[in-house]
Structures are given as structure tokens and as C-alpha cells.
Amino acid sequence: MTLELKGITKRFGALTANDHIDLEVNAGEIHCLLGENGAGKSTLMNVLYGLYQADEGQILLDGEVQHFSGPGDAMRAGIGMVHQHFMLIPVFTVAENVLLGHEKALGGLSGAKQKVREISDRFGFHIDPDAKIEDLPVGVQQRVEIIKALSQDAKVLVFDEPTAVLTPRETDELMAIMQQLRDEGTAIVFITHKLREVRAIADRITVIRLGKVVGEASREDSSNELASMMVGRAVELTVQKSPPVLTDNIVEIRGLTVLDAIGQKVVNDVSFDVRGGEVLCIAGVQGNGQTELTEAIIGMQPRTTGSIKLNGLELQGKSVREVLDSGVGFVPEDRTVDGLVGDFTIAENLMLDRYRGEPFVRVGSIDRAVRDEFATEKLDAFDIRAQGIDTHVGTLSGGNQQKVVLARELGRPLSLFVASQPTRGLDVGSIEFVHSQVIASRDAGIPVIVVSTELDEVVGLADRIAVMYRGGVVGVVPADTSRDTLGLMMAGEPPAAAPADPTDPSEGAAA
Amino acid sequence: MNDTPRDADDPIEPVERDRPGGSPDSGEQPTVVHAPQATAVTPVATAPGATDDRTVEDDDPWGSAFRRIMGGNLVMALLAIFASLVVGGILIAATDERVQAASGYFFARPGDMLGAIWDAVFGAYSALFQGSILNFSRPEAGFATMIKPLTDTLNFATPLIAAGLGVAIAFRVGLFNIGGRGQMLWAAAAAGWVGFSFQLPPVLHVLVAIAVGIVAGAIWGAVAGALKAFTGAHEVIVTIMLNFVALWFITWMLRTPGLLQNPASNNPISPPMPDSATLPSIFGPPFILHWGFVLSVAAVIFCSWLINRSSLGFQFRAVGYNKSAALNAGMDVKRLTVLAMAFAGGFMGLAGAQQVTGAVTTGFTSGIDAGIGFDGITVALLGGSTPWGTFFAGLLFGAFKAGGFRMQAAEGVPIDIILVVQSFIVLFIAAPPLVRAMFGLPQPGKKSRRQRRDEAALKAMTQQKGAQS
Numbered sequence: 001m002t003l004e005l006k007g008i009t010k011r012f013g014a015l016t017a018n019d020h021i022d023l024e025v026n027a028g029e030i031h032c033l034l035g036e037n038g039a040g041k042s043t044l045m046n047v048l049y050g051l052y053q054a055d056e057g058q059i060l061l062d063g064e065v066q067h068f069s070g071p072g073d074a075m076r077a078g079i080g081m082v083h084q085h086f087m088l089i090p091v092f093t094v095a096e097n098v099l100l101g102h103e104k105a106l107g108g109l110s111g112a113k114q115k116v117r118e119i120s121d122r123f124g125f126h127i128d129p130d131a132k133i134e135d136l137p138v139g140v141q142q143r144v145e146i147i148k149a150l151s152q153d154a155k156v157l158v159f160d161e162p163t164a165v166l167t168p169r170e171t172d173e174l175m176a177i178m179q180q181l182r183d184e185g186t187a188i189v190f191i192t193h194k195l196r197e198v199r200a201i202a203d204r205i206t207v208i209r210l211g212k213v214v215g216e217a218s219r220e221d222s223s224n225e226l227a228s229m230m231v232g233r234a235v236e237l238t239v240q241k242s243p244p245v246l247t248d249n250i251v252e253i254r255g256l257t258v259l260d261a262i263g264q265k266v267v268n269d270v271s272f273d274v275r276g277g278e279v280l281c282i283a284g285v286q287g288n289g290q291t292e293l294t295e296a297i298i299g300m301q302p303r304t305t306g307s308i309k310l311n312g313l314e315l316q317g318k319s320v321r322e323v324l325d326s327g328v329g330f331v332p333e334d335r336t337v338d339g340l341v342g343d344f345t346i347a348e349n350l351m352l353d354r355y356r357g358e359p360f361v362r363v364g365s366i367d368r369a370v371r372d373e374f375a376t377e378k379l380d381a382f383d384i385r386a387q388g389i390d391t392h393v394g395t396l397s398g399g400n401q402q403k404v405v406l407a408r409e410l411g412r413p414l415s416l417f418v419a420s421q422p423t424r425g426l427d428v429g430s431i432e433f434v435h436s437q438v439i440a441s442r443d444a445g446i447p448v449i450v451v452s453t454e455l456d457e458v459v460g461l462a463d464r465i466a467v468m469y470r471g472g473v474v475g476v477v478p479a480d481t482s483r484d485t486l487g488l489m490m491a492g493e494p495p496a497a498a499p500a501d502p503t504d505p506s507e508g509a510a511a
Numbered sequence: 512m513n514d515t516p517r518d519a520d521d522p523i524e525p526v527e528r529d530r531p532g533g534s535p536d537s538g539e540q541p542t543v544v545h546a547p548q549a550t551a552v553t554p555v556a557t558a559p560g561a562t563d564d565r566t567v568e569d570d571d572p573w574g575s576a577f578r579r580i581m582g583g584n585l586v587m588a589l590l591a592i593f594a595s596l597v598v599g600g601i602l603i604a605a606t607d608e609r610v611q612a613a614s615g616y617f618f619a620r621p622g623d624m625l626g627a628i629w630d631a632v633f634g635a636y637s638a639l640f641q642g643s644i645l646n647f648s649r650p651e652a653g654f655a656t657m658i659k660p661l662t663d664t665l666n667f668a669t670p671l672i673a674a675g676l677g678v679a680i681a682f683r684v685g686l687f688n689i690g691g692r693g694q695m696l697w698a699a700a701a702a703g704w705v706g707f708s709f710q711l712p713p714v715l716h717v718l719v720a721i722a723v724g725i726v727a728g729a730i731w732g733a734v735a736g737a738l739k740a741f742t743g744a745h746e747v748i749v750t751i752m753l754n755f756v757a758l759w760f761i762t763w764m765l766r767t768p769g770l771l772q773n774p775a776s777n778n779p780i781s782p783p784m785p786d787s788a789t790l791p792s793i794f795g796p797p798f799i800l801h802w803g804f805v806l807s808v809a810a811v812i813f814c815s816w817l818i819n820r821s822s823l824g825f826q827f828r829a830v831g832y833n834k835s836a837a838l839n840a841g842m843d844v845k846r847l848t849v850l851a852m853a854f855a856g857g858f859m860g861l862a863g864a865q866q867v868t869g870a871v872t873t874g875f876t877s878g879i880d881a882g883i884g885f886d887g888i889t890v891a892l893l894g895g896s897t898p899w900g901t902f903f904a905g906l907l908f909g910a911f912k913a914g915g916f917r918m919q920a921a922e923g924v925p926i927d928i929i930l931v932v933q934s935f936i937v938l939f940i941a942a943p944p945l946v947r948a949m950f951g952l953p954q955p956g957k958k959s960r961r962q963r964r965d966e967a968a969l970k971a972m973t974q975q976k977g978a979q980s
């Protein structure tokens with residue numbers, strides 16, 4: 001089956017998310033849609049899947065014009081989607097999830113089980129149709145999503161950023177599955193912004209920037225060429241930094257354990273030191289306790305035991321206010337939820353955590369003149385693109401929002417800087433900026449902790465890397481540890497031992 | 512399976528860098544320099560044009576109804592008022608006996624029915640106007656008589672404004688204060704008790720009584736806030752139930768001799784307020800407008816400062832918009848919840864104290880709140896939860912109350928119709944897409960037919976030009 005998108009245009013108010021996009025996918029080929037976050041990839045796929053109606057343009061399947069008024073129509077026409085965030089019901093079994101919405105077509109639960117077994121055997125998935133979704137690892141849940149699409153006889157499969165939640169090994173397995181599907185004649189649209197994956201698997205590459213197709217690329221192109229197409233200018237993909245100069249500032253974390261609401265250990269006996277002047281990156285697949293660890297440092301986790309000493313001062317057990325007052329800067333993982341008040345202006349957000357005392361508050365009243373002066377200065381210094389300091393933060397792009405967070409957190413004297421997923425969802429230009437700020441704060445001589453699930457970022461930023469798995473730290477290794485080793489650590493395998501010679505981690509010996 | 516193949520130009524390879532002090536993990540002792548414990552980090556300049564600076568539409572199709580209710584704007588409020596007056600007019604016409612009678616022979620003499628409808632609707636709204644703003648029907652009675660309806664409106668608006676603030680400020684912190692009744696009752700009881708139990712100089716007495724009332728309301732509000740903050744109980748349930756607790760507890764106190772009951776009566780009613788503890792009329796008889804109105808205006812000004820200018824209000828709004836961000840910024844959300852409910856209860860308390868010291872000074876019953884605690888919700892909604900919005904919404908509802916009586920007396924329109932109109936206003940406020948559809952306004956995020964047409968024309972023109980050149 002051949003899928004053609006012709007001149008698809010989708011507007012949201014003044015923003016044109018898709019501007020006359022053409023795309024063709026043939027059976028038996030993997031077509032990569034490469035673009036930064038916000039380039040319009042997901043919008044395009046939502047148009048294809050019937051979730052949005054295009055303002056202009058046509059969708060053709062084997063030359064026939066299609067009109068999808070909802071995902072049901074798209075599914076019936078043979079289009080399947082594997083969403084970035086799985087659309088599965090955790091308490092249902094695999095078969096029940098596959099059956100959902102197609103009760104008649106699949107012939108009830110027994111039919112669904114049969115179908116799951118059939119597809120599972122064909123691709124060697126080894127999935128038990130009676131297993132509950134919540135008991136399955138993330139990689140396997142994704143396979144259930146694939147089975148769901150295939151059970152509807154999907155001839156065109158769309159993978160929307162499928163590797164975001166996977167370990168490197170699971171990513172490799174997914175790639176193999178995609179190749180197998182392609183060889184069986186499925187047309188695959190693979191949406192991603194990760195150059196490495198594109199170059200490993202794509203048959204064709206279409207690059208989208210700011211809602212427009214900027215051209216086709218070949219997998220033989222270098223990553224730098226692909227990146228510059230994606231961004232529209234030459235980009236520096238490596239993080240520029242000098243060797244670390246360690247200072248006598250230190251944060252010492254000892255035996256930190258965090259329990260969740262039902263008493264399970266989400267952070268399990270974590271200990272490490274970070275010296276001033278170095279960046280410790282915490283790597284790991286999402287959901288292995290990194291979020292809770294940073295929240296424990298900042299004082300947001302009430303069920304925490306252990307010790308966090310910043311230059312000898314105990315932070316554990318202190319309130320968020322006290323932790324912030326002791327000079328901890330924190331960039332939360334989800335800036336729109338935890339970092340910013342979208343309905344506040346830039347000026348208000350820049351003083352969000354300094355609502356008491358000088359310089360912004362005098363006798364209970366906010367000194368607007370001081371606030372606005374500060375905001376104007378930061379707007380300039382951090383190159384925040386907005387109409388003015390009274391612009392509501394909710395209307396800014398992700399990169400500019402993150403700059404507001406950074407401007408606020410770095411806007412006061414710091415003795416520890418913690419950044420959680422600081423570049424998630426940002427465009428390459430903003431990522432460069434954020435990275436340079438992280439390195440700048442390191443070079444100012446304070447300890448810096450960066451949590452990231454992107455291995456590229458970890459390797460680029462870190463002076464040392466701590467890998468977390470199921471709440472525990474698998475190991476702390478130097479920044480030049482090989483990707484293979486890091487990948488294994490992210491799956492829970494401790495490094496053979498702390499490698500003595502960093503150039504050959506496979507043959508590690510005790511240091 | 513192996514890792515994805517790596518290429519020579521793979522950009523993500525770690526850069527080779529020399530480590531003069533040895534890798535931090537190696538056994539060697541790294542060079543350590545002394546650095547200040549807290550440092551200001553100076554931002555690094557980056558290449559201009561580095562970021563995506565498109566702004567996104569503030570388009571929130573799945574935005575919560577709560578947010579929409581909170582964020583109503585002036586145009587929508589006015590349209591909602593207009594739409595509900597139209598609906599009210601239809602109801603007035605439909606319930607009018609003459610219209611009903613004339614409808615029997617509509618096809619024979621349609622003019623009769625149309626005339627009757629005009630008489631009914633115009634008469635009713637004219638009475639509403641005369642009863643609430645300007646009594647122009649008897650100019651010979653003098654200016655005072657003409658203007659008296661306006662002062663009646665202000666008089667009715669007085670507790671509505673205060674109660675509206677009590678709902679609005681809670682709204683801004685993301686809390687629904689349904690507990691106005693209980694807060695008002697405690698305030699009324701406390702203010703009343705101070706009023707009839709103590710002997711104080713005239714002005715001081717009434718001020719002390721009102722202050723004690725405000726504190727009582729604030730405490731009752733804070734109780735609800737504390738339950739919400741520390742146990743997670745939903746404030747809607749808590750405040751509703753606390754209404755009943757207050758109602759029956761105060762009823763009991765009003766029944767019990769030696770507590771609040773008037774010793775001269777067997778009924779559940781308090782002793783009358785002494786003159787020193789009543790709010791005097793501003794302009795003297797025949798006007799009933801008392802100094803409580805000035806207190807309400809002062810409350811609006813205070814509330815406006817509190818929400819918009821104060822540090823506390825900044826925290827309130829941050830919590831109301833985004834609780835997680837407030838927590839991350841170190842705000843004590845629990846404390847703020849309690850404080851917000853205390854302020855809400857305080858404003859309600861002002862309304863309750865105004866009732867006891869201004870409106871009903873002959874002794875109060877457990878019905879002293881007169882439903883104002885609930886009307887406050889509608890007032891705050893119409894006012895978009897802003898202090899001055901609440902002020903004007905309170906005036907409007909005060910006008911409805913003042914004019915409603917005259918409408919009933921002069922035109923025989925049931926006063927319930929006025930309540931229907933009020934309810935429709937809130938209904939329309941809560942459903943902006945409905946009002947937009949009724950008045951053909953563009954829905955946010957969607958283009959109007961005209962916009963689309965113009966754009967298509969423009970596009971055709973440019974294409975033509977392109978073809979010509």
C-alpha cells in the first residue's frame with residue numbers, strides 16, 4: 001500500500017503547524033520523518049490519523065483520496081499508530097487491550113487471544129495474551145501497541161518517537177522489529193529527532209523544519225548535515241567545555257532512600273559526592289527514580305531518609321523554602337507543570353521563588369519597579385524571545401520557557417545547581433544554550449547535578465556519570481565510559497568493576 | 512544484539528579531553544581550589560537566532576471549565592447579561608396572563624398578542640429600572656424620592672459585594688468556597704453578641720462588633736482550609752457540611768436562654784442591637800443605605816491590593832494557577848490554603864456582620880444570612896473573580912434585588928423570574944461557547960467564516976499575480 005500526503009496544511013490560529021507538506025511512503029520501506037520538537041511532525045501524524053482535520057491538502061491511499069473524521073476511519077483504512085505515550089489500560093490484559101474497540105471484528109476475547117498469539121509468533125514477541133499490561137516492562141508494552149495496530153491489519157504503521165522510553169538495548173530490538181515489519185511489506189513512518197536512529201534504519205528521510213518540508217536526506221549524510229538541515233544552520237553538536245577545575249565545595253549524599261505513597265522504595269540507598277566545578281550526570285531510563293532523587297534534594301519528597309550535605313549543611317528534612325534559601329537552584333523536569341506558572345507574566349515568573357523580602361518585596365507589597373527592572377535585564381541576558389516582560393509565559397515556545405526557568409534559578413547566588421531533564425522537548429538551538437549555562441555554572445565552581453535520559457546529553461555534559469536503575473545507583477563511572485557499558489548499566493547490570501583504565505571499560509579492575 | 516553502529520563522524524562521541532588533575536574517579540587526588548560557596552552564575556551569550564522564537568497560540572481546547580469560569584472577560588459578561596435579559600423577557604411574556612389570553616386568538620388579531628407582549632416585557636423591565644436606579648414616574652415627589660431606588664440598590668449590594676469577595680479570593684487560590692452561609696452565620700452571631708452584650712461608645716462599638724464578626728468568619732473559613740490542607744478533604748464538601756454545623760449550632764444557641772436568645776422572647780431570635788452597635792444611615796432618612804457600603808468599598812480596595820500587589824496575593828495566585836510550580840518555588844501551599852480560606856471567611860464575615868449591624872438590627876434569627884453566602888458565588892463568577900469585577904457584579908445583583916420587588920408589586924411579575932434571569936447570567940458565563948455561538952462571535956482557535964473567505968480571496972489574488980508575472 002502506498003500512502004501519500006499532498007499539500008497538508010494545518011493551522012492553529014496564527015501558527016501554521018504544517019505548511020503544504022508532501023510525504024510519500026511505499027510498502028516495504030521505512031520513511032523517517034526527522035525534525036525538532038515543535039517542527040510539526042506530530043501534528044502531521046495526527047492529521048493522518050484523523051485526530052485533526054487538515055485545513056488544506058489530501059491524504060491518498062493507493063491513489064484514492066481518503067477522508068478521516070477520526071482514528072476509527074484511519075484504522076479501518078489500514079493505518080496504525082504506535083503512540084509515544086502508550087494508549088493501554090494498565091489493569092487490562094494484553095488480549096483485552098487488543099480487543100478494546102474492536103470487539104466484534106476480532107470475535108470476542110478468544111478471537112483476540114488467538115490474534116495476539118498469531119502475531120506474537122510471527123514476529124517472535126513471546127507475549128502472553130493473558131499478561132496484565134502493568135506487569136510488563138515498557139519495551140514489551142510497546143510491542144503490545146504494535147500488536148494492537150497489526151491486529152487491525154495495518155498496512156501503514158506510524159511510530160511516533162517510539163524510543164523515548166526505551167533503553168538502548170530495547171531500542172535495538174525495536175529497530176529489528178521495524179526492519180522485520182518492513183521486510184514483510186508494511187509501510188512504516190518513523191518519527192524521531194534522534195539522528196543516530198535515523199541513520200541506522202531509514203530507507204528515506206524527510207526533514208521538516210518549522211512546519212515545512214526542507215528536503216529529503218540520505219542515510220549516508222553525516223549527522224552534522226542532518227542536524228543542520230533540521231535546525232536550518234550549522235550547529236555545534238558537541239558541548240564545548242574545558243577540563244573541570246574542582247573546588248572545595250561539595251555535596252555529599254549518603255544512603256538516600258525515598259518511599260512512595262504506598263511505601264515502595266523509589267530511591268534506594270543512593271550515595272554519591274559531587275565536587276564543586278564538576279557536572280555529575282545521572283543517566284538511566286525514565287522512571288528509575290531520578291525524578292524522586294532530585295525532588296528529595298529539593299525537599300519535595302516527604303518520605304525521605306538518609307543525608308544530603310551541602311558544604312556541611314544538612315538539607316534532608318528541610319522544607320523546599322529552606323533548601324532554596326541555602327542556595328540550591330533547581331530546574332524541574334517538567335517546566336510547564338513544576339517550573340512555571342503559565343498564566344503569569346515573564347516578570348512574575350522570574351520572581352516566583354523570591355516572593356519574600358528584598359529585593360522584590362517591601363512591607364508586604366511587591367515592588368513592581370524592581371521586579372520589572374530585573375526582568376528586563378534577564379530578558380536581555382538570557383536572550384528570551386518575547387514581546388516583553390509582560391508576555392504570559394504559557395505562550396512562549398519551550399526553549400524560551402526553559403530560558404525563563406534558567407534565568408530565575410541562575411539569577412541568584414547558588415551553591416548547588418540541580419537540573420532535571422533540562423533540554424527535554426527543546427529545539428537544538430535552545431539545547432546549545434542550556435548546555436552552555438550548565439557548563440557556566442560548573443565553571444563558577446559549584447557542584448552541578450544533571451539528570452538526563454538522553455545518553456548523548458549525558459556523555460556530552462558529564463564529568464562523571466551515575467547510572468540509576470530501579471531506584472538504585474548502578475555505578476558512578478567516568479564520562480568517557482563506552483556507550484555499550486552505559487547501556488548495560490541502564491538495564492541494571494553493574495559495570496564489571498570501576499574501570500581502572502577508562503579506555504577499556506570491558507576489562508575493568510578495582511580502582 | 513549490538514549497539515547501533517557508530518560512525519566516524521558521529522557527533523555524540525565524547526570529546527577527548529586531558530585531565531590535568533586526573534579523572535575525578537581515579538585514585539589520584541584531584542587538584543582542588545577554593546571557591547566561594549555561593550556564586551552568581553553569569554549567563555553565556557549564544558549565537559543570535561539560535562532558538563525557535565515562534566510563539567504558540569494560547570489555545571487550550573481541553574481547558575477546564577473552572578479556568579474558563581474564572582477567566583471570564585467583560586464582553587462575555589455583558590453579553591451574558593443581555594442574553595439572560597432576553598430569556599427573562601420571553602419568560603415574562605409567557606407567564607403574563609394577558610399575553611396568554613391574547614395568544615388564544617393570535618391568528619385573528621396578532622396585534623393584540625404582540626401588544627400584550629410589549630406591555631408585559633417593557634412594563635416589567637421599566638419597573639425593574641425604576642425600582643433599582645431612578646424612579647422617574649413621580650418627578651413631583653422630589654429628588655430624594657427619585658434617587659432613592661439607587662441607594663436601595665447600593666444597600667442590597669453591600670453584603671453581596673463582601674460575600675462575592677469571599678468567593679472570589681478563594682477562587683483565585685483554586686478553592687471553591689461554598690461555605691459562605693456558615694461563615695456569615697458565625698460572623699453574625701459573634702458581631703451580634705458583641706453588639707447586645709457590651710456597652711461601648713457609639714462608633715467604637717459597631718466597629719468592634721464588625722471586627723469580631725470578621726474574625727469569627729475568618730476562623731470558620733480557616734477551619735475548612737485546614738481540613739483541606741492537612742487531610743485532603745475536598746473543600747466543597749467540607750464547606751457545605753460546615754454550613755450545616757454552623758446553622759444548627761447557632762439555631763441551638765438562639766433557642767437557649769443565656770446564650771444568644773432574647774430573654775424577652777420564646778422564639779429563636781436574638782435581642783435587638785443597641786443603637787451604638789448599628790451602622791448609621793449615610794444620608795439619613797428616608798434613605799436606608801448605611802455605612803456598611805463604605806466598608807464594602809474599602810474591602811474591595813483592600814482585596815484588590817491583596818490579590819494584585821501584595822506578596823501574599825502573588826503566592827495565592829501562583830497556587831491558584833499552578834500548585835506544583837508554587838510548591839517548587841518553595842511556597843507553603845498548606846499554609847496558603849488555610850490563609851486563603853481565612854481571608855475568604857473574613858470577607859464573608861464582613862457580609863454577616865453588615866447584616867446584623869446594618870440590615871436587620873431588631874434581633875437576628877438563623878436566617879440572617881438570607882442566602883447571600885450563595886449569591887456571593889454568582890456575584891464572583893459574574894465578576895470574573897476580580898475585586899472590581901465583583902464590585903460591579905454585586906451592584907448589578909443589588910439592582911435586581913431592589914428592582915425585583917417593584918417589578919412584583921407594580922407589574923405582578925413573579926420575583927422568581929428575576930432569580931431565573933440571575934441564574935441564566937451565570938449559566939451563560941459558565942458556557943462562553945454558547946454565548947459566542949448565540950452572538951456569532953468567533954470561537955477562539957477557530958476562524959470565522961468571514962476570515963476564511965478573506966484569506967481565500969487574498970490567496971487567489973496572489974496566485975493570479977504569480978501567474979501573470
